[in-house]
Amino acid sequence: MTKYEYYVSSRVMFGAGRTREIGLILKQYNQHGNIMLVTDSGGWVEPLIKELEISLYQEGFKSIVKYNAISPNPKMSECIRGIEIAKENKSSIFIALGGGSILDAAKKIAKDCEAKFFITIPTTAGTGSHINEWSVLIKDENSEKISLQNIPANIALLDPIATVSMPPVTTLFTGLDSFSHGMEAYFGTGASILTDMQSLKGCQMVVENIQSAMEDGNNIEVRSRILEADLLTGNAMLNAGLGILHCIANIVPGFYPDYSHGYICASLLKATAEFNKEAISQEKRQQMLPLVEKISNIFENAIKKYDIKPVTIDNGHLQTIKKIGAANVNGKTNPKKVTEDAVEKLMRDSFLIT
Ligand SMILES: [Fe+2]
Structure with missing residues (x-):
């Protein structure tokens, strides 16, 4: 039970x-x-x-x-x-x-x-x-x-x-941080029926509104939906916890302060879904993976449009970050065990390692 x-x-x-x-x-x-x-x-x-x-x-x-x-x-x-x-x-x-x-x-x-x-x-x-x-x-x-x-x-x-004063790229990064909270709460071992409803609805709302929020920042209706999505995914996160994506995203900006938390989350979304998908139910895969696909496409198009440079991490830092990341508290609710090798793989799949 x-x-x-x-x-x-x-x-x-x-x-x-x-x-x-x-x-x-x-x-x-x-x-x-x-x-x-x-x-x-x-x-x-x-x-x-x-x-x-x-x-x-x-x-x-x-x-x-x-x-x-x-x-x-x-x-x-x-x-x-x-x-x-x-x-x-x-x-x-x-x-x-x-x-x-x-x-x-x-x-x-x-x-x-x-x-x-x-x-x-x-x-x-x-x-x-x-x-x-x-x-x-x-x-x-x-x-x-x-x-x-x-x-x-x-x-x-x-x-x-x-x-409304948020510029398009900040709107994108924070919106995708919100999506990552919903996705990790939905996949994680702390999920419940209450958090699942919030996670899924919040992620859907980000997918449906983030492009308009970037392009028409003064549209209060669109800003309202994105803010409500944050409320939903934020509450799901508070109750269900997070996962491996945040084991990395909460650590990297300590070494690279120029990279925002949201940017790191956005970069890790696709690889995290790929890593965890075998450990979640078929129903959850069917609900969440199409949303991940859609939000990843929006992110990739925005990278080109706004000339966003990839997250670039020094290999020496990667070796340090994977040790701290694998021990991070967020890993406790990830559906798959968070190991140093898993953290390294996600970082190599998502960032440019030099
Ligand atoms: Fe976050």
């Missing part, structure tokens, strides 16, 4: 323009106190920050400190600096506005500051980070990426308007 548990870590509030309701939402939850806004440093995020600040000021929140010194692959030292600033400001409410890296760093900061209330607002659609308590951070001393259990948000505020 199958055994499983299922939980949802955060209250989800979905809707275009809801970023402007942040002040009211905090009041509705009877929250008062100093706020730390953990966010991105890019100019594109300024209009969203302005909207947040106006909403907060209108509801009487006066002390807001901003922290934006966070790398695309966030370092532990950057979180520690954020914790120091939050403590100086006596921040008790934390709002994270940004992509997965910002949300991951904010979860560590919020936990160490014993946050009274924590809200995540994703500006990308694919990391699933806004609805889980996990942070992938880099140790400063040896570049190793580690997964830390921090705290989940009280509220995940999903506003498709907050994702």
Whole structure:
């Protein structure tokens, strides 16, 4: 008999323009106190920050400190600096506005500051980070990426308007990260009927909408579907776990910070499906493999259109990464045993090794 548990870590509030309701939402939850806004440093995020600040000021929140010194692959030292600033400001409410890296760093900061209330607002659609308590951070001393259990948000505020500034290639990479969460959760040993429904529907929605999201980034309907797909696959991931693809994708950017997590995931999708397919049921193969084929075609066409260079890994690094990858916690729910040889094969099939 199958055994499983299922939980949802955060209250989800979905809707275009809801970023402007942040002040009211905090009041509705009877929250008062100093706020730390953990966010991105890019100019594109300024209009969203302005909207947040106006909403907060209108509801009487006066002390807001901003922290934006966070790398695309966030370092532990950057979180520690954020914790120091939050403590100086006596921040008790934390709002994270940004992509997965910002949300991951904010979860560590919020936990160490014993946050009274924590809200995540994703500006990308694919990391699933806004609805889980996990942070992938880099140790400063040896570049190793580690997964830390921090705290989940009280509220995940999903506003498709907050994702429209994503350029096409970022839209593609984060969307394929979302697909990889759905695929790994669907194939894995932690899957249940609840996560299967979410995984499959989420992957279908990525396939159906990612091309339009790249080409017509201001289309709020399309952005909404991609953000909802991320919600579905992210929740499936939270409950079912992941697999060998993330044993690699969570490690490689520690050695190659210029490669985003989503790009690594996108590159590994096809080889991972091929590696695992003999270990999953025929029904699951029939449902998921055509979707993998379709998303891989979209990825390959985008590589040509946007002149995306292949992920290139030094052979010496491959030898190190395969050892760390084979021991990674995500391998525990992969349908096939994750060995060093398996990690090496997937990397050789998916990346350019020099
Ligand atoms: Fe991922």
